[in-house]
Amino acid sequence: MQHLKRKCLRASVRLRHSEIYRKSTMAVLALAVSAGEAMASSKGAAGFTKATQEVSSYQTPVSNLMKAIAAVIVLVGAFNVYFKMRASVMVA
Structure with a gap:
């Protein structure tokens, strides 16, 4: 063995x-x-x-959100331009 x-x-x-x-x-x-x-x-x-x-x-909802944010930014910018133009007219 x-x-x-x-x-x-x-x-x-x-x-x-x-x-x-x-x-x-x-x-x-x-x-x-x-x-x-x-x-x-x-x-x-x-x-x-x-x-x-x-x-x-998520592509469509995110795209719509971006468009809404861009619209708000454009409106704020437009109001800023309007108020500055109006202020310069009143000063002159």
């Missing part, structure tokens, strides 16, 4: 130090990493698609 155990231990040590073992270990690790990255990238693509759709849905 001891003889068989020693032979198995020697065989496992030889296997661990062999080039085939190293290459197969690296191949398994590369496969695991690439599978993980593939799963993560598919989730990321779905997230970007969803975010793009949500941002696109």
Whole structure:
């Protein structure tokens, strides 16, 4: 029994130090990493698609808000010009 155990231990040590073992270990690790990255990238693509759709849905309300802000700025500017012109006419 001891003889068989020693032979198995020697065989496992030889296997661990062999080039085939190293290459197969690296191949398994590369496969695991690439599978993980593939799963993560598919989730990321779905997230970007969803975010793009949500941002696109805000386009019209944001556009209307910007137009309203621009209208207020134009009115304030127009009143400033009007009051300055009126003040310069009264002084002269």
